[in-house]
Amino acid sequence: MKNIFYTLLVLTLFMTACHRPEVGFLGTAFESRVDTIELTRGLFDQGPLPFIDGSTLPLSWEITGATDAEGNLTNDLFEPRDIVLWKEAYNPNTDTTAALVNEKLDRTKKPSIYINKVSGQLIVTQASRTVPQDVYNLNLKVSNISGERQLDHFATLKLLPYKPAEVRFAMISAIKLIRKNGTEATIKNQVNTNDEERIASVLNEEGTEPDPIFSIKKISDEPASSVSVRMILTDTDGNVISPSKVTRNEAGAGSDTEYLPSFNENSVETTTDDEATIFNFPAPPFPQYSSNFPNATTNDKMYQMFYRTTTEAINLVGKPPGGVKKYQTNSQGGVLGYGYVRWGLRINDFGTWEIKAAIPRSTVMTDE
Template sequence: MKRIYKAALSCVLLAMLVLAGCKKVDVGYLSDNIRYGSNPVVAERGVFKIVTGIIPDNSTPPFKITVLDVRNKATGQREESFFKPSEITVWKEKYDPKTDTTLALIDAKRTKEMRLPLQVIEKSGQLMFTQATEGVPVGEYLLDLKIENPNGTKEYKGITTIKINDPLLYEHVNAPYFILVDPKDGSSKRYPHDVDWFDISKQQSANMTFKVTRDANGPNQVILKVYDKNGAVFPGKALERRPNGDSFLNTMATFAYKTTVTETSVIHDYAQARFPDVYWDSQPNNILCYYRIYDKYIESVDYVDTWDPPYKITYQTDPKSYILQMRFGMKFNLPGTYLVEMHLTATKKAGVN
């Protein structure tokens, strides 16, 4: 009988434990352990970014999430720049680089508004960094939130660290290279190491160097200028599209809504940073640009004689003129006017009228 009693008691206790383990979280439960998946949350000054919302730790929605404060992590003092709105460009409708091909079409989709550098989506806690972060100093900051749900309100001091960095104004996505094409028979050869070496600190490859300058207050343009080894500038019309069967490969003009060819450059007007738009990342050849300079513009090219980059690179001149085929890819991350000066360190321009 005692055995039956003990067995029954064990079953009751087991059932109670199972029920306790299956107990639902009270409606309105608000955890002390709400957090973000990233700590720190990293953003770049002047660059739009949305960060995933809170991890609620079984807290029950709906939530009302607001910013209490943003404090300098080193001093604990409120960082006022997060609470000063600035005028930024806002898209009223989604930008489509395939159809929004004129300034009128683009301007119809956007407007100017005053926005704070940081906004929190009330129901999800997503952090939205706007272009107004350009006015926030580089540094680390503590984010304080207030979260409400049907059961009450709690404050979460230092729920995550926000790290604000200076952005890369521009980036190279590959090592630029040249192909020399014989205009007589179409045979080609490449410079040695031209796809294996690019000194980013010097903006230098085997046969070209880049110099990029930005005017933050200028219109959204990329101005491409190409020079020979002696500093003579090629006319804009010399930078022709590279054939690809019955069509042509991409150039910067593919990504711009307007392209203007001048005596000394090619000017590309773009709608928004990042340029080229992220749409192109998933397209064939993505944002790579391919150009051809025909032999009538080339007096001579140099081939590599001694190769020990970056300490020693010497060339010997080949008097034969070639067609030059170039490939490079660049991203421009903030709005403004960029002057991209490309110096062909192994090429001499011909005296073309």
């Protein structure tokens, strides 16, 4: 009896050893994390990771087709369109001329959408700006060591309106008053990123009243293949503060850099005229670089750009906090102070742009 038992056991083990075990798992319940993936047209933007139903990694993803909102097959998203890509990161320390920066740009044609083959995230490119419709349904295919699965109607893509310019970080305009003990009092006006109504005014969107402090607007389609930005600082009444009295903001003691981040680091030829400091850059987005966040790509803090006026640029209108006696005086007998601006914008389009900031409770100091 024992011999029969051992014989059966050996046969079972032999058959098990000869049977090749199943390798990997490819799920059946792949899903998008959202019903509609909303991405901004004309910008580089990416969607969320999909649910993979416990499938064995690595996975490989591809887009197999698209239909429009009416269900018609379309090639809109895959047709190559004009685009400017960065081949290498911009470096203000070495990219000192337009020619050097242009060497890092690839002006080519690319599809409006592609998929991260490893993660399955959908990505739209700047080429999506001219795609004719807003809504598309996407068919995908996913595969791994166990096989492949066709995922028809996997996701609905909605292209949100193009944003030629954005407020990406809270912006501040202030007058800073210097006390006799060396400390400063700040009177400021701030635009927060969650204040959609005010941001619409700052961006001069159709149907909005101009914002009293900040203005960001495109004033010309030229230059058609680069970006020019005119920065203008004014007093409360809109009188221009001479660009000769507008400077970069020093970083202060203990900093690794001489200045706080500025548009100057993002300009290959900075000039001035009677009213503006003019920054020039070969391609959007602008700004492209921050000395505080030199390797940032998605951190909105990198869009902070700092400027100030000299202490001989503006006078305070009205009384300072705590009374005049607490403050130092300027050359005209007023309260010693200066204008301060922190920008938090990103420009995504070519052409000439005008950005303005009014210093609150200030008037331009006249030359005597």
